[in-house]
Amino acid sequence: MFKKKLAMFGALLLSSGIALAEYPEKPITILVGYKAGGGTDVMARNVAPFIEKHLGNGASVVIKNMPGASGMIAVTEVSKSDPDGYTLGTFNLPGMMARTLDRPTEIGADSFTYLANFVDDPNVIVTSKKSGIKSLKQFVEAAKETPRAITVGMSSLGGDDHIALTKFSALADAEYTIVPFKGSAPARAAIMGGHVAAGILNISEVVKFRDELNVLGVATAERSSFAPDLATLKEQGFNIVNGSMRGVVAPAGLPKNVEAKLLAAMEKVGKDPEFLKKMKETGNPTSISVGDDFQTLNGEQLEIAKKIWESTPWK
Amino acid sequence: MYEMLIMALPGVLQPENFLAIVFGVLAGICVGAMPGLSATMAISVLIPFTFGLDPLVALGLMAGIYNGAMYGGAIPAVLLKIPGTPAAVATTFDGFPMAQQGRGGEALQVAVVSSAIGGIASALSLMLLAPPLAQVTLLFGPAEMFWIAVVGLLSIVFLLGGNLLKGLVAACFGILVSLVGTDTVNGTDRFTFGFYELLDGIHIVVLLVGLYAMPPVVDLLQTQLDTTQFKYNKDQTKSIWVAIPKMFRFWKTWIKSSLIGIWIGILPGAGGSMAAFLSYNEAKRNSKNPDDWGKGEPEGVAAAETSNNADTAAALIPALTLGIPGTAVAAIMLGGLLIHGLQPGPMLFRESPDIVFGFMWQFLFGAILLIFLGGSLATNSFAQLLKLPRPLLGSLIVVLMFIGVYSINERMFDVYLMLIFGAIGIAFDKLKFPLPPVVLGLILGSFAEENLRLALTIGLGDWGILTKSNTSLVLISLVVLVVMTPLIKKVRNS
Known part of the structure; x- marks a missing residue:
């Protein structure tokens, strides 16, 4: 056993030594x-x-x-x-x-x-202008009032945005309906058009669209240098960094x-x-x-x- | 909204981007001039090679080829009564009789000028209509998108003409192919048979190259082309600059055929050949001497050629704004845009205005260039293409197909898949099953499924969400209209 390992190690050393000299x-x-x-x-x-x-x-x-x-x-x-x-x-x-x-x-x-x-690229929680939800507080209250009534668009399942929402749901003790689009661009278009009430995106995807979306919070420990005026989720009582x-x-x-x-x-x-x-x-x-x-x-x-x-x- | 259009202009005029259009138009005319080879085929063979190019170079090539091929198809149509592309069938009606009378050069001049005018009108319609349309596309949520996909699929089956049942079978085959891969909503693998290469579904280019390039290549190698009746007398033909002023008498036909072409282009499914037939009939109906038609009336050539070029850029209006291609070529171009990370839809116009608007300019320049490249320079040389040894050309295309498909993901798996689709394409061709429904089935099938499931998720499982908005209701009535069309036609005829 030891011999075999030694031989392998030797071979490895030899091959890498020659191949990777420079x-x-x-x-x-x-x-x-x-x-x-x-x-x-x-x-x-x-x-x-x-x-x-x-x-x-x-x-x-x-x-x-x-x-x-x-x-x-x-x-x-x-x-x-x-x-x-x-x-x-x-x-x-x-x-x-x-x-x-x-x-x-x-x-x-x-x-x-x-x-x-x-x-x-930190996650952000955004809502559609048409949804009437302008603050994180409203976002939580609306979901508590009627569980799963708030639809949340995102780019896929099992990705960073899904994990962010799962963390948020647990902290807020509120249930949302996940709507997984195929990529973030169609998800963002659906949020802007008001076809889903809210969405989880990444900050780089929303900086150009600030006027057409309500950005409720950023999932960073400190404010992002990308958009320092946007409040973090942590500031608003939800310690989520994602x-x-x-x-x-x-x-x-x-x-x-x-x-x-x-x-x-x-x-x-x-x-x-x-x-x-x-x-x-x-x-x-x-x-x-x-x-x-x-x-x-x-x-x-x-x-x-x-x-x-x-x-x-x-x- | 339109200032972006002006801002995109300098980029298009950069030497390499402009050269791409010139090269595209030349290549397009050559491809179109070869009977059997179409713009759809040329662009699908080309797309894999554009991965590494700058987006505007790649798109310029495609726009050039599209415009060039739509005219190029007229060359054998006029000289040999063999339409170079399906869209040039109507060109043979009067073009060939003209050639027999020794007026082949004149017919080609009318064809090239009319093609250019149709192309210019089409590019302008794209420039003017797409940006405002893109603004209202936010109205289209998953439910509305589902209906649009249904309208698109049904219209290609019901409006294409030909055998309805075969059209339906072809569309269903396309939808079946679209089911392969990981489903986007909950990530289940479907029809992958354990091949991880199939997890992402079947790449549209793989299907297109197999389906669209294989049958014509086999045909190219199988049939011999009789070029003995090839007549093109250069000496009898005047310079195009002398000929153009005389063509102004076609202005009414030019306008009407352009409008018909644009309308047909915007409608999903129909495409160039239908536009050409409609315009030809319309122009004939309005002519003072309808009896001369079919015996060498240049206006007939003008009507057909204007219209089959007028649908080019217009077919991209729904493609760029909604992601729904109007024709098979538009579907391929959509693939070309996606390769460069340009996601069609309302955001495209905001995130990459330089490229989208540049693309529109390229269509315009491609159309104008037709007159210079196709008309004054080289129609004669293009006509010589007909004499190229066909086995050589066929094998060259096969090589390009293999390299192109391999280079998409650098794996042989796709090449084998392409060969399977090639065999299916040949079978479809022999059995007279139409191909466009397959392509739209693949694109729109997954699109419809995805949006239906998203809509149902949003509606928490309630199917009522599909009829909730006014946009949906309008689209549903369109569906009914499209499905009823063959019936209405039948009633009218009897």
């Missing part, structure tokens, strides 16, 4: 789980040139879109690829971990090396020197003012957590999703 010596591919142009894609394309810059050594990063199954096809591919640092992938929270609960998957929390989370997070992972079991190089580069990307500026310009609220912090964050998100799945399975 990491990176060939292009690095980032697999994006969604179509070009979406939020996750934009994040990857923003990050790529800065990874090149901070890895140095003439590194080149290629983006490859592999959309499908809510990003699961790409992330499964990443987990199965050689852990040599040449295949990375985008990672969405809480979506990716929630998917491991609601269907049989080939991945789990330990399938990846967690490099860095870059985006945290959002859609997007980062970059590698397969589990990266060679130590490669992992160290990548983490160092990610650390620098996260502090690069040019990068932060570009993210802001493209409407991405940033929240950087690198390496172990990212892994801890993932664990937390999985725990929350598990609790919600056990009490209110969405499928």
Whole structure:
């Protein structure tokens, strides 16, 4: 047993030692789980040139879109690829971990090396102007008066917005009817048209539409720099911090020197003012957590999703 | 609302974006000129290749091809009595007799100028009608969207003409395909047979390439084209700039046919060939010398060609504002927009005005360019296309189909799937089942299902939600009207 392990370790050391003498010596591919142009894609394309810059050594990063199954096809591919640092992938929270609960998957929390989370797009609770609901208090009261009478549009089930609403329902002790649209754009249109009374969206999706929606609260610990005039849910008595997070992972079991190089580069990307500026310009609220912090964050998100799945399975 | 239109103009005029239109129009004319190849096929083969392009370059290509192909179809229609595209059937009525009289060049000139005018009218209608329509689309919630999808599906079955039962079967096949994949409301896997590649459903481009490109390619390889009666005498043809002033006498036909084309374009389901037939009949009815029609009356060519180009941009009005394509080509273009992350609907006009309005300009420029590219430069060279070796062309298209479909998700699974749809397409073609209902069935089937279920969720399970708003009631009466049309026609005829 010990011999076998030793042999494997030796082989690993040997192969990685030769192949990765000068990491990176060939292009690095980032697999994006969604179509070009979406939020996750934009994040990857923003990050790529800065990874090149901070890895140095003439590194080149290629983006490859592999959309499908809510990003699961790409992330499964990443987990199965050689852990040599040449295949990375985008990672969405809480979506990716929630998917491991609601269907049989080939991945789990330990399938990846967690490099860095870059985006945290907090949830907002909004209502339609036509609904007459202008405050969080009214939003809770209306649902208490007639349970499930208030319809809440969102982009999908098992995503960050669903988790946000589940948390809110529990804290407010109120029942809502969930209306899962196919993506946030149609959900937002339905809220604006008054076809659903309310909705859970992300802050980046509502900043341009402030005049046509009532924004009741933002699910952040402190006010978002994106819209500092908007009150948080916490201020209004509902301690909910929730959002859609997007980062970059590698397969589990990266060679130590490669992992160290990548983490160092990610650390620098996260502090690069040019990068932060570009993210802001493209409407991405940033929240950087690198390496172990990212892994801890993932664990937390999985725990929350598990609790919600056990009490209110969405499928 | 319209100032955005002006602001989008500089982007369109950038060299690479403008070149895309020029190239698109040229390619479109070539495609249209090849009997069997249509705009639908060309754009569906092209779309996978536009992933990496700038949106305006990609859309410019598509707009150019669409406009070009609608004219290109007239070339073999006039010279060989073989319509290059289905929409050019009515062009053969008077175009071919003209060619036999040695006036083929004149017929093509009338065709190109009329096509351009129809295209310009269509682009203008898109520019003027889409933005205000987009503003009222917020009125359409899930219940209303469900009815729109029903109207669209039924109108393609009931208004397309031909065998009603076959149309219904084709639409149902499309709906069946739309059921494959994870259902969007509660995430159950349907008809995936354990293939994770099917979890997201079947990509529209995979279906389109198989269905629309395979049968014509097989046909291309199967049949020999007789080009011996090919007559095109360049010497007898005057310069187009001399010929144009003489065409102004068609102005009434141009206006009427444009309006018919635009109307048919907006209606879901009908499409270019129906527009051309209607306009031809209308122009003939109003003519002072209806007896000359069918014997080489240039006005007949003008009517047909104006109208089949007038439905191009107009078909995008419901596509851009509601996400409901009016024709199969519009459906494919919708796919092209989605690839670039442009979600049709009211928000499109606010979130990417530069691209949406740029796209409209591209349609306008594409139409104008027709006169220069199709008319004054190269009609003669395009006519030579008919002499291309067909096996070469056929195999080239097959290669493009494989590469294109593979590149959507970079997996062979899609290519196999495309081949299956290709076989189905060939069977449909041989058995004379119409293809457009399949495409609309795939798009509108899932659309209808999703919106019906959303509406029922909102209504807490009460089906009454479907008749609650006035918009819904209007749409329901439209449904009744569409379904009754064949009956009304029958009563009228007897």
